[in-house]
Amino acid sequence: METQYTPRAGTVWLIGAGPGDPELLTVKAARLIAQADAVVFDHLVGNGIMDLARADARRIYAGKEASNHTLPQESINRLLVDLAREGLSVVRLKGGDPFIFGRGGEELETLAASGIPFEVVPGVTAAAGCAAYSAFPLTHRDHAQSVTFVTGHLKDGTVNLDWPALARPGQTVVFYMGIGAADEICRQMIEHGLPAQTPAAVVRNGTLPTQQTLVATLGTLPQRIAESGITPPALIVVGSVVNLHSRLNWFEQK
Ligand SMILES: C[S@@+](CC[C@H](N)C(=O)[O-])C[C@H]1O[C@@H](n2cnc3c(N)ncnc32)[C@H](O)[C@@H]1O
The missing domain is CATH 3.30.950.10 (Tetrapyrrole methylase, C-terminal domain)
Structure with a gap:
Protein backbone atom coordinates (compact mmCIF):
# COMPACT_ATOMS: atom_id res chain seq x y z
CA MET A 1 0.00 0.00 0.00
CA GLU A 2 1.18 3.51 -0.70
CA THR A 3 1.77 5.68 2.31
CA GLN A 4 0.94 9.03 0.77
CA TYR A 5 -2.70 8.75 1.87
CA THR A 6 -2.01 8.02 5.52
CA PRO A 7 -4.18 10.47 7.48
CA ARG A 8 -2.22 13.23 9.16
CA ALA A 9 -3.10 14.58 12.58
CA GLY A 10 -5.23 17.69 12.47
CA THR A 11 -6.44 17.13 8.90
CA VAL A 12 -10.02 16.55 7.68
CA TRP A 13 -10.80 14.26 4.72
CA LEU A 14 -14.15 15.03 3.11
CA ILE A 15 -15.12 11.71 1.55
CA GLY A 16 -17.99 10.50 -0.64
CA ALA A 17 -19.25 7.08 0.45
CA GLY A 18 -21.24 6.39 -2.73
CA PRO A 19 -24.96 5.71 -3.02
CA GLY A 20 -25.36 2.65 -0.78
CA ASP A 21 -23.62 -0.49 -2.03
CA PRO A 22 -20.47 -0.51 0.13
CA GLU A 23 -18.47 -1.98 -2.74
CA LEU A 24 -18.85 1.30 -4.62
CA LEU A 25 -16.53 2.98 -2.14
CA THR A 26 -13.24 4.06 -3.71
CA VAL A 27 -10.01 2.33 -2.66
CA LYS A 28 -8.73 5.65 -1.36
CA ALA A 29 -11.86 6.23 0.74
CA ALA A 30 -11.67 2.73 2.23
CA ARG A 31 -8.04 3.23 3.22
CA LEU A 32 -8.66 6.60 4.86
CA ILE A 33 -11.73 5.39 6.78
CA ALA A 34 -9.74 2.44 8.10
CA GLN A 35 -6.98 4.73 9.37
CA ALA A 36 -8.84 7.76 10.75
CA ASP A 37 -8.99 8.70 14.45
CA ALA A 38 -12.52 10.06 14.07
CA VAL A 39 -15.31 9.54 11.52
CA VAL A 40 -18.26 11.93 11.28
CA PHE A 41 -20.92 10.28 9.11
CA ASP A 42 -24.36 10.98 7.60
CA HIS A 43 -27.40 8.72 7.54
CA LEU A 44 -27.09 7.83 3.83
CA VAL A 45 -23.68 6.23 4.33
CA GLY A 46 -24.20 2.60 3.30
CA ASN A 47 -24.34 -0.22 5.85
CA GLY A 48 -21.03 -1.92 6.25
CA ILE A 49 -18.93 1.13 5.41
CA MET A 50 -18.59 2.22 9.04
CA ASP A 51 -17.38 -1.32 9.83
CA LEU A 52 -14.16 -0.32 8.07
CA ALA A 53 -13.37 2.24 10.79
CA ARG A 54 -10.84 1.35 13.49
CA ALA A 55 -12.38 -0.25 16.58
CA ASP A 56 -11.06 2.64 18.67
CA ALA A 57 -12.04 5.39 16.24
CA ARG A 58 -14.44 8.04 17.46
CA ARG A 59 -17.70 7.64 15.48
CA ILE A 60 -20.04 10.59 15.37
CA TYR A 61 -23.44 10.40 13.68
CA ALA A 62 -24.32 13.72 12.10
CA GLY A 63 -27.71 12.61 10.76
CA LYS A 64 -29.40 14.62 8.01
CA GLU A 65 -32.66 12.93 7.11
CA ALA A 66 -34.90 15.26 5.10
CA SER A 67 -36.95 16.55 8.03
CA ASN A 68 -34.81 15.37 10.91
CA HIS A 69 -31.48 17.16 10.97
CA THR A 70 -29.74 15.47 13.88
CA LEU A 71 -26.97 18.07 14.08
CA PRO A 72 -27.49 21.53 12.59
CA GLN A 73 -25.03 22.32 9.79
CA GLU A 74 -23.22 24.93 11.86
CA SER A 75 -22.65 22.42 14.66
CA ILE A 76 -21.19 19.95 12.16
CA ASN A 77 -18.87 22.62 10.78
CA ARG A 78 -17.72 23.51 14.29
CA LEU A 79 -17.33 19.83 15.28
CA LEU A 80 -14.96 19.20 12.36
CA VAL A 81 -12.82 22.18 13.38
CA ASP A 82 -12.77 21.06 17.04
CA LEU A 83 -11.81 17.46 16.22
CA ALA A 84 -8.99 18.58 13.93
CA ARG A 85 -7.75 21.03 16.58
CA GLU A 86 -7.62 18.14 19.05
CA GLY A 87 -4.96 16.76 16.72
CA LEU A 88 -7.10 13.94 15.31
CA SER A 89 -7.14 12.73 11.72
CA VAL A 90 -10.80 13.21 10.79
CA VAL A 91 -12.90 11.62 8.06
CA ARG A 92 -16.11 13.46 7.17
CA LEU A 93 -18.15 10.82 5.38
CA LYS A 94 -21.14 11.71 3.23
CA GLY A 95 -23.52 9.73 1.02
CA GLY A 96 -22.86 9.86 -2.72
CA ASP A 97 -20.44 12.59 -3.72
CA PRO A 98 -19.76 15.33 -1.16
CA PHE A 99 -19.94 18.11 -3.74
CA ILE A 100 -23.32 17.11 -5.22
CA PHE A 101 -26.15 18.36 -2.98
CA GLY A 102 -23.94 17.41 -0.06
CA ARG A 103 -23.02 20.73 1.54
CA GLY A 104 -19.40 19.66 1.26
CA GLY A 105 -18.44 23.11 0.03
CA GLU A 106 -19.91 24.78 3.11
CA GLU A 107 -17.97 22.49 5.42
CA LEU A 108 -14.72 23.13 3.57
CA GLU A 109 -15.26 26.89 3.67
CA THR A 110 -15.43 26.72 7.48
CA LEU A 111 -12.29 24.57 7.60
CA ALA A 112 -10.45 26.94 5.28
CA ALA A 113 -11.50 29.96 7.34
CA SER A 114 -10.22 28.19 10.47
CA GLY A 115 -6.89 27.26 8.90
CA ILE A 116 -7.58 23.49 9.08
CA PRO A 117 -5.93 21.45 6.29
CA PHE A 118 -8.31 19.24 4.26
CA GLU A 119 -8.52 16.97 1.24
CA VAL A 120 -11.49 15.70 -0.77
CA VAL A 121 -12.24 12.20 -2.06
CA PRO A 122 -15.10 12.04 -4.59
CA GLY A 123 -17.80 9.39 -4.45
CA VAL A 124 -20.30 7.82 -6.85
CA THR A 125 -23.27 10.18 -6.81
C1 LIG B 1 -28.83 15.45 0.50
S1 LIG B 1 -28.87 14.60 -1.04
C2 LIG B 1 -27.25 13.92 -1.04
C3 LIG B 1 -26.80 13.48 -2.41
C4 LIG B 1 -25.41 12.87 -2.40
N1 LIG B 1 -24.40 13.82 -2.01
C5 LIG B 1 -25.06 12.25 -3.75
O1 LIG B 1 -24.10 12.70 -4.40
O2 LIG B 1 -25.74 11.29 -4.14
C6 LIG B 1 -29.88 13.21 -0.63
C7 LIG B 1 -30.72 12.76 -1.82
O3 LIG B 1 -29.92 12.00 -2.71
C8 LIG B 1 -30.71 11.01 -3.32
N2 LIG B 1 -30.15 9.69 -2.97
C9 LIG B 1 -29.07 9.44 -2.21
N3 LIG B 1 -28.82 8.12 -2.17
C10 LIG B 1 -29.77 7.53 -2.93
C11 LIG B 1 -30.07 6.18 -3.28
N4 LIG B 1 -29.30 5.17 -2.85
N5 LIG B 1 -31.12 5.95 -4.09
C12 LIG B 1 -31.87 6.95 -4.55
N6 LIG B 1 -31.66 8.24 -4.25
C13 LIG B 1 -30.62 8.53 -3.45
C14 LIG B 1 -32.13 11.18 -2.79
O4 LIG B 1 -32.82 12.04 -3.67
C15 LIG B 1 -31.87 11.84 -1.45
O5 LIG B 1 -33.01 12.55 -1.01
Missing part, protein backbone atom coordinates in the same frame (compact mmCIF):
# COMPACT_ATOMS: atom_id res chain seq x y z
CA ALA A 126 -26.79 8.78 -6.48
CA ALA A 127 -27.68 9.59 -10.10
CA ALA A 128 -24.74 7.56 -11.44
CA GLY A 129 -25.36 4.71 -9.00
CA CYS A 130 -29.11 4.55 -9.68
CA ALA A 131 -28.61 4.75 -13.45
CA ALA A 132 -26.11 1.89 -13.38
CA TYR A 133 -28.14 -0.40 -11.12
CA SER A 134 -31.52 0.51 -12.69
CA ALA A 135 -29.92 -0.08 -16.06
CA PHE A 136 -30.55 3.11 -18.00
CA PRO A 137 -27.70 5.29 -19.24
CA LEU A 138 -28.02 8.97 -18.34
CA THR A 139 -26.95 9.96 -21.84
CA HIS A 140 -27.51 7.98 -25.04
CA ARG A 141 -27.05 9.08 -28.63
CA ASP A 142 -30.67 8.24 -29.49
CA HIS A 143 -32.23 9.75 -26.37
CA ALA A 144 -30.30 12.38 -24.44
CA GLN A 145 -27.35 14.57 -25.37
CA SER A 146 -27.06 16.03 -21.90
CA VAL A 147 -27.96 15.32 -18.30
CA THR A 148 -28.87 17.79 -15.59
CA PHE A 149 -28.88 17.22 -11.84
CA VAL A 150 -31.26 19.46 -9.89
CA THR A 151 -32.68 19.58 -6.39
CA GLY A 152 -36.41 19.04 -6.05
CA HIS A 153 -36.34 20.12 -2.43
CA LEU A 154 -39.37 22.24 -1.56
CA LYS A 155 -38.78 25.73 -0.24
CA ASP A 156 -41.95 27.43 1.05
CA GLY A 157 -44.05 24.76 -0.68
CA THR A 158 -42.67 25.44 -4.17
CA VAL A 159 -39.76 24.26 -6.28
CA ASN A 160 -38.05 27.27 -7.78
CA LEU A 161 -36.23 26.02 -10.87
CA ASP A 162 -35.53 27.06 -14.45
CA TRP A 163 -38.49 25.05 -15.81
CA PRO A 164 -38.19 26.18 -19.48
CA ALA A 165 -34.60 24.85 -19.56
CA LEU A 166 -35.49 21.62 -17.73
CA ALA A 167 -38.43 20.92 -20.03
CA ARG A 168 -36.37 20.98 -23.23
CA PRO A 169 -36.41 17.66 -25.11
CA GLY A 170 -33.31 15.57 -25.81
CA GLN A 171 -31.95 15.50 -22.27
CA THR A 172 -32.21 13.59 -19.02
CA VAL A 173 -33.15 15.48 -15.87
CA VAL A 174 -32.45 13.96 -12.46
CA PHE A 175 -34.22 15.42 -9.43
CA TYR A 176 -32.57 14.75 -6.09
CA MET A 177 -34.77 15.10 -2.98
CA GLY A 178 -37.83 15.42 -5.22
CA ILE A 179 -40.23 12.77 -3.94
CA GLY A 180 -42.21 15.18 -1.75
CA ALA A 181 -42.56 17.52 -4.73
CA ALA A 182 -43.32 14.96 -7.43
CA ASP A 183 -46.73 16.50 -8.23
CA GLU A 184 -45.23 19.94 -8.69
CA ILE A 185 -42.25 18.66 -10.70
CA CYS A 186 -44.39 16.68 -13.16
CA ARG A 187 -46.94 19.49 -13.49
CA GLN A 188 -44.26 22.10 -14.22
CA MET A 189 -42.45 19.89 -16.76
CA ILE A 190 -45.75 19.39 -18.65
CA GLU A 191 -46.77 23.07 -18.37
CA HIS A 192 -43.40 24.07 -19.81
CA GLY A 193 -43.79 21.92 -22.88
CA LEU A 194 -42.94 18.26 -22.33
CA PRO A 195 -45.71 15.83 -23.38
CA ALA A 196 -47.52 14.09 -20.52
CA GLN A 197 -46.37 10.79 -22.10
CA THR A 198 -42.69 11.64 -21.50
CA PRO A 199 -41.10 8.70 -19.65
CA ALA A 200 -40.32 9.38 -15.99
CA ALA A 201 -39.04 7.06 -13.29
CA VAL A 202 -38.41 6.89 -9.58
CA VAL A 203 -35.49 4.93 -8.18
CA ARG A 204 -35.53 4.28 -4.44
CA ASN A 205 -32.64 2.85 -2.41
CA GLY A 206 -30.51 2.71 -5.54
CA THR A 207 -27.64 0.14 -5.58
CA LEU A 208 -29.00 -1.64 -2.47
CA PRO A 209 -30.73 -5.03 -2.42
CA THR A 210 -33.95 -3.13 -1.60
CA GLN A 211 -33.72 -1.00 -4.77
CA GLN A 212 -37.07 -0.26 -6.45
CA THR A 213 -37.48 1.24 -9.91
CA LEU A 214 -40.86 2.49 -10.99
CA VAL A 215 -41.17 3.55 -14.63
CA ALA A 216 -44.17 5.71 -15.57
CA THR A 217 -44.79 8.98 -17.44
CA LEU A 218 -44.92 12.61 -16.35
CA GLY A 219 -48.71 12.29 -16.45
CA THR A 220 -48.90 9.18 -14.27
CA LEU A 221 -45.85 9.35 -12.00
CA PRO A 222 -47.39 11.27 -9.04
CA GLN A 223 -50.24 8.78 -8.75
CA ARG A 224 -47.88 5.80 -9.11
CA ILE A 225 -45.69 7.21 -6.33
CA ALA A 226 -48.73 7.69 -4.09
CA GLU A 227 -49.99 4.16 -4.81
CA SER A 228 -46.63 2.53 -4.20
CA GLY A 229 -45.95 4.50 -0.99
CA ILE A 230 -42.39 5.23 -2.13
CA THR A 231 -40.45 7.33 0.38
CA PRO A 232 -36.94 8.89 0.31
CA PRO A 233 -34.18 8.31 -0.48
CA ALA A 234 -35.26 8.34 -4.09
CA LEU A 235 -34.49 10.12 -7.35
CA ILE A 236 -36.93 11.20 -10.05
CA VAL A 237 -35.48 10.76 -13.53
CA VAL A 238 -37.20 12.35 -16.53
CA GLY A 239 -36.37 11.41 -20.12
CA SER A 240 -36.75 8.57 -22.59
CA VAL A 241 -33.59 6.81 -21.34
CA VAL A 242 -35.66 5.35 -18.48
CA ASN A 243 -37.54 3.15 -20.95
CA LEU A 244 -34.30 1.16 -21.39
CA HIS A 245 -34.76 -0.19 -17.85
CA SER A 246 -37.15 -2.93 -18.97
CA ARG A 247 -34.66 -4.19 -21.59
CA LEU A 248 -31.35 -3.74 -19.77
CA ASN A 249 -32.31 -4.48 -16.16
CA TRP A 250 -29.62 -6.73 -14.68
CA PHE A 251 -29.94 -5.99 -10.98
CA GLU A 252 -33.50 -5.97 -9.71
CA GLN A 253 -35.46 -9.17 -9.16
CA LYS A 254 -37.82 -9.80 -12.05
Whole structure:
Protein backbone atom coordinates (compact mmCIF):
# COMPACT_ATOMS: atom_id res chain seq x y z
CA MET A 1 0.00 0.00 0.00
CA GLU A 2 1.18 3.51 -0.70
CA THR A 3 1.77 5.68 2.31
CA GLN A 4 0.94 9.03 0.77
CA TYR A 5 -2.70 8.75 1.87
CA THR A 6 -2.01 8.02 5.52
CA PRO A 7 -4.18 10.47 7.48
CA ARG A 8 -2.22 13.23 9.16
CA ALA A 9 -3.10 14.58 12.58
CA GLY A 10 -5.23 17.69 12.47
CA THR A 11 -6.44 17.13 8.90
CA VAL A 12 -10.02 16.55 7.68
CA TRP A 13 -10.80 14.26 4.72
CA LEU A 14 -14.15 15.03 3.11
CA ILE A 15 -15.12 11.71 1.55
CA GLY A 16 -17.99 10.50 -0.64
CA ALA A 17 -19.25 7.08 0.45
CA GLY A 18 -21.24 6.39 -2.73
CA PRO A 19 -24.96 5.71 -3.02
CA GLY A 20 -25.36 2.65 -0.78
CA ASP A 21 -23.62 -0.49 -2.03
CA PRO A 22 -20.47 -0.51 0.13
CA GLU A 23 -18.47 -1.98 -2.74
CA LEU A 24 -18.85 1.30 -4.62
CA LEU A 25 -16.53 2.98 -2.14
CA THR A 26 -13.24 4.06 -3.71
CA VAL A 27 -10.01 2.33 -2.66
CA LYS A 28 -8.73 5.65 -1.36
CA ALA A 29 -11.86 6.23 0.74
CA ALA A 30 -11.67 2.73 2.23
CA ARG A 31 -8.04 3.23 3.22
CA LEU A 32 -8.66 6.60 4.86
CA ILE A 33 -11.73 5.39 6.78
CA ALA A 34 -9.74 2.44 8.10
CA GLN A 35 -6.98 4.73 9.37
CA ALA A 36 -8.84 7.76 10.75
CA ASP A 37 -8.99 8.70 14.45
CA ALA A 38 -12.52 10.06 14.07
CA VAL A 39 -15.31 9.54 11.52
CA VAL A 40 -18.26 11.93 11.28
CA PHE A 41 -20.92 10.28 9.11
CA ASP A 42 -24.36 10.98 7.60
CA HIS A 43 -27.40 8.72 7.54
CA LEU A 44 -27.09 7.83 3.83
CA VAL A 45 -23.68 6.23 4.33
CA GLY A 46 -24.20 2.60 3.30
CA ASN A 47 -24.34 -0.22 5.85
CA GLY A 48 -21.03 -1.92 6.25
CA ILE A 49 -18.93 1.13 5.41
CA MET A 50 -18.59 2.22 9.04
CA ASP A 51 -17.38 -1.32 9.83
CA LEU A 52 -14.16 -0.32 8.07
CA ALA A 53 -13.37 2.24 10.79
CA ARG A 54 -10.84 1.35 13.49
CA ALA A 55 -12.38 -0.25 16.58
CA ASP A 56 -11.06 2.64 18.67
CA ALA A 57 -12.04 5.39 16.24
CA ARG A 58 -14.44 8.04 17.46
CA ARG A 59 -17.70 7.64 15.48
CA ILE A 60 -20.04 10.59 15.37
CA TYR A 61 -23.44 10.40 13.68
CA ALA A 62 -24.32 13.72 12.10
CA GLY A 63 -27.71 12.61 10.76
CA LYS A 64 -29.40 14.62 8.01
CA GLU A 65 -32.66 12.93 7.11
CA ALA A 66 -34.90 15.26 5.10
CA SER A 67 -36.95 16.55 8.03
CA ASN A 68 -34.81 15.37 10.91
CA HIS A 69 -31.48 17.16 10.97
CA THR A 70 -29.74 15.47 13.88
CA LEU A 71 -26.97 18.07 14.08
CA PRO A 72 -27.49 21.53 12.59
CA GLN A 73 -25.03 22.32 9.79
CA GLU A 74 -23.22 24.93 11.86
CA SER A 75 -22.65 22.42 14.66
CA ILE A 76 -21.19 19.95 12.16
CA ASN A 77 -18.87 22.62 10.78
CA ARG A 78 -17.72 23.51 14.29
CA LEU A 79 -17.33 19.83 15.28
CA LEU A 80 -14.96 19.20 12.36
CA VAL A 81 -12.82 22.18 13.38
CA ASP A 82 -12.77 21.06 17.04
CA LEU A 83 -11.81 17.46 16.22
CA ALA A 84 -8.99 18.58 13.93
CA ARG A 85 -7.75 21.03 16.58
CA GLU A 86 -7.62 18.14 19.05
CA GLY A 87 -4.96 16.76 16.72
CA LEU A 88 -7.10 13.94 15.31
CA SER A 89 -7.14 12.73 11.72
CA VAL A 90 -10.80 13.21 10.79
CA VAL A 91 -12.90 11.62 8.06
CA ARG A 92 -16.11 13.46 7.17
CA LEU A 93 -18.15 10.82 5.38
CA LYS A 94 -21.14 11.71 3.23
CA GLY A 95 -23.52 9.73 1.02
CA GLY A 96 -22.86 9.86 -2.72
CA ASP A 97 -20.44 12.59 -3.72
CA PRO A 98 -19.76 15.33 -1.16
CA PHE A 99 -19.94 18.11 -3.74
CA ILE A 100 -23.32 17.11 -5.22
CA PHE A 101 -26.15 18.36 -2.98
CA GLY A 102 -23.94 17.41 -0.06
CA ARG A 103 -23.02 20.73 1.54
CA GLY A 104 -19.40 19.66 1.26
CA GLY A 105 -18.44 23.11 0.03
CA GLU A 106 -19.91 24.78 3.11
CA GLU A 107 -17.97 22.49 5.42
CA LEU A 108 -14.72 23.13 3.57
CA GLU A 109 -15.26 26.89 3.67
CA THR A 110 -15.43 26.72 7.48
CA LEU A 111 -12.29 24.57 7.60
CA ALA A 112 -10.45 26.94 5.28
CA ALA A 113 -11.50 29.96 7.34
CA SER A 114 -10.22 28.19 10.47
CA GLY A 115 -6.89 27.26 8.90
CA ILE A 116 -7.58 23.49 9.08
CA PRO A 117 -5.93 21.45 6.29
CA PHE A 118 -8.31 19.24 4.26
CA GLU A 119 -8.52 16.97 1.24
CA VAL A 120 -11.49 15.70 -0.77
CA VAL A 121 -12.24 12.20 -2.06
CA PRO A 122 -15.10 12.04 -4.59
CA GLY A 123 -17.80 9.39 -4.45
CA VAL A 124 -20.30 7.82 -6.85
CA THR A 125 -23.27 10.18 -6.81
CA ALA A 126 -26.79 8.78 -6.48
CA ALA A 127 -27.68 9.59 -10.10
CA ALA A 128 -24.74 7.56 -11.44
CA GLY A 129 -25.36 4.71 -9.00
CA CYS A 130 -29.11 4.55 -9.68
CA ALA A 131 -28.61 4.75 -13.45
CA ALA A 132 -26.11 1.89 -13.38
CA TYR A 133 -28.14 -0.40 -11.12
CA SER A 134 -31.52 0.51 -12.69
CA ALA A 135 -29.92 -0.08 -16.06
CA PHE A 136 -30.55 3.11 -18.00
CA PRO A 137 -27.70 5.29 -19.24
CA LEU A 138 -28.02 8.97 -18.34
CA THR A 139 -26.95 9.96 -21.84
CA HIS A 140 -27.51 7.98 -25.04
CA ARG A 141 -27.05 9.08 -28.63
CA ASP A 142 -30.67 8.24 -29.49
CA HIS A 143 -32.23 9.75 -26.37
CA ALA A 144 -30.30 12.38 -24.44
CA GLN A 145 -27.35 14.57 -25.37
CA SER A 146 -27.06 16.03 -21.90
CA VAL A 147 -27.96 15.32 -18.30
CA THR A 148 -28.87 17.79 -15.59
CA PHE A 149 -28.88 17.22 -11.84
CA VAL A 150 -31.26 19.46 -9.89
CA THR A 151 -32.68 19.58 -6.39
CA GLY A 152 -36.41 19.04 -6.05
CA HIS A 153 -36.34 20.12 -2.43
CA LEU A 154 -39.37 22.24 -1.56
CA LYS A 155 -38.78 25.73 -0.24
CA ASP A 156 -41.95 27.43 1.05
CA GLY A 157 -44.05 24.76 -0.68
CA THR A 158 -42.67 25.44 -4.17
CA VAL A 159 -39.76 24.26 -6.28
CA ASN A 160 -38.05 27.27 -7.78
CA LEU A 161 -36.23 26.02 -10.87
CA ASP A 162 -35.53 27.06 -14.45
CA TRP A 163 -38.49 25.05 -15.81
CA PRO A 164 -38.19 26.18 -19.48
CA ALA A 165 -34.60 24.85 -19.56
CA LEU A 166 -35.49 21.62 -17.73
CA ALA A 167 -38.43 20.92 -20.03
CA ARG A 168 -36.37 20.98 -23.23
CA PRO A 169 -36.41 17.66 -25.11
CA GLY A 170 -33.31 15.57 -25.81
CA GLN A 171 -31.95 15.50 -22.27
CA THR A 172 -32.21 13.59 -19.02
CA VAL A 173 -33.15 15.48 -15.87
CA VAL A 174 -32.45 13.96 -12.46
CA PHE A 175 -34.22 15.42 -9.43
CA TYR A 176 -32.57 14.75 -6.09
CA MET A 177 -34.77 15.10 -2.98
CA GLY A 178 -37.83 15.42 -5.22
CA ILE A 179 -40.23 12.77 -3.94
CA GLY A 180 -42.21 15.18 -1.75
CA ALA A 181 -42.56 17.52 -4.73
CA ALA A 182 -43.32 14.96 -7.43
CA ASP A 183 -46.73 16.50 -8.23
CA GLU A 184 -45.23 19.94 -8.69
CA ILE A 185 -42.25 18.66 -10.70
CA CYS A 186 -44.39 16.68 -13.16
CA ARG A 187 -46.94 19.49 -13.49
CA GLN A 188 -44.26 22.10 -14.22
CA MET A 189 -42.45 19.89 -16.76
CA ILE A 190 -45.75 19.39 -18.65
CA GLU A 191 -46.77 23.07 -18.37
CA HIS A 192 -43.40 24.07 -19.81
CA GLY A 193 -43.79 21.92 -22.88
CA LEU A 194 -42.94 18.26 -22.33
CA PRO A 195 -45.71 15.83 -23.38
CA ALA A 196 -47.52 14.09 -20.52
CA GLN A 197 -46.37 10.79 -22.10
CA THR A 198 -42.69 11.64 -21.50
CA PRO A 199 -41.10 8.70 -19.65
CA ALA A 200 -40.32 9.38 -15.99
CA ALA A 201 -39.04 7.06 -13.29
CA VAL A 202 -38.41 6.89 -9.58
CA VAL A 203 -35.49 4.93 -8.18
CA ARG A 204 -35.53 4.28 -4.44
CA ASN A 205 -32.64 2.85 -2.41
CA GLY A 206 -30.51 2.71 -5.54
CA THR A 207 -27.64 0.14 -5.58
CA LEU A 208 -29.00 -1.64 -2.47
CA PRO A 209 -30.73 -5.03 -2.42
CA THR A 210 -33.95 -3.13 -1.60
CA GLN A 211 -33.72 -1.00 -4.77
CA GLN A 212 -37.07 -0.26 -6.45
CA THR A 213 -37.48 1.24 -9.91
CA LEU A 214 -40.86 2.49 -10.99
CA VAL A 215 -41.17 3.55 -14.63
CA ALA A 216 -44.17 5.71 -15.57
CA THR A 217 -44.79 8.98 -17.44
CA LEU A 218 -44.92 12.61 -16.35
CA GLY A 219 -48.71 12.29 -16.45
CA THR A 220 -48.90 9.18 -14.27
CA LEU A 221 -45.85 9.35 -12.00
CA PRO A 222 -47.39 11.27 -9.04
CA GLN A 223 -50.24 8.78 -8.75
CA ARG A 224 -47.88 5.80 -9.11
CA ILE A 225 -45.69 7.21 -6.33
CA ALA A 226 -48.73 7.69 -4.09
CA GLU A 227 -49.99 4.16 -4.81
CA SER A 228 -46.63 2.53 -4.20
CA GLY A 229 -45.95 4.50 -0.99
CA ILE A 230 -42.39 5.23 -2.13
CA THR A 231 -40.45 7.33 0.38
CA PRO A 232 -36.94 8.89 0.31
CA PRO A 233 -34.18 8.31 -0.48
CA ALA A 234 -35.26 8.34 -4.09
CA LEU A 235 -34.49 10.12 -7.35
CA ILE A 236 -36.93 11.20 -10.05
CA VAL A 237 -35.48 10.76 -13.53
CA VAL A 238 -37.20 12.35 -16.53
CA GLY A 239 -36.37 11.41 -20.12
CA SER A 240 -36.75 8.57 -22.59
CA VAL A 241 -33.59 6.81 -21.34
CA VAL A 242 -35.66 5.35 -18.48
CA ASN A 243 -37.54 3.15 -20.95
CA LEU A 244 -34.30 1.16 -21.39
CA HIS A 245 -34.76 -0.19 -17.85
CA SER A 246 -37.15 -2.93 -18.97
CA ARG A 247 -34.66 -4.19 -21.59
CA LEU A 248 -31.35 -3.74 -19.77
CA ASN A 249 -32.31 -4.48 -16.16
CA TRP A 250 -29.62 -6.73 -14.68
CA PHE A 251 -29.94 -5.99 -10.98
CA GLU A 252 -33.50 -5.97 -9.71
CA GLN A 253 -35.46 -9.17 -9.16
CA LYS A 254 -37.82 -9.80 -12.05
C1 LIG B 1 -28.83 15.45 0.50
S1 LIG B 1 -28.87 14.60 -1.04
C2 LIG B 1 -27.25 13.92 -1.04
C3 LIG B 1 -26.80 13.48 -2.41
C4 LIG B 1 -25.41 12.87 -2.40
N1 LIG B 1 -24.40 13.82 -2.01
C5 LIG B 1 -25.06 12.25 -3.75
O1 LIG B 1 -24.10 12.70 -4.40
O2 LIG B 1 -25.74 11.29 -4.14
C6 LIG B 1 -29.88 13.21 -0.63
C7 LIG B 1 -30.72 12.76 -1.82
O3 LIG B 1 -29.92 12.00 -2.71
C8 LIG B 1 -30.71 11.01 -3.32
N2 LIG B 1 -30.15 9.69 -2.97
C9 LIG B 1 -29.07 9.44 -2.21
N3 LIG B 1 -28.82 8.12 -2.17
C10 LIG B 1 -29.77 7.53 -2.93
C11 LIG B 1 -30.07 6.18 -3.28
N4 LIG B 1 -29.30 5.17 -2.85
N5 LIG B 1 -31.12 5.95 -4.09
C12 LIG B 1 -31.87 6.95 -4.55
N6 LIG B 1 -31.66 8.24 -4.25
C13 LIG B 1 -30.62 8.53 -3.45
C14 LIG B 1 -32.13 11.18 -2.79
O4 LIG B 1 -32.82 12.04 -3.67
C15 LIG B 1 -31.87 11.84 -1.45
O5 LIG B 1 -33.01 12.55 -1.01
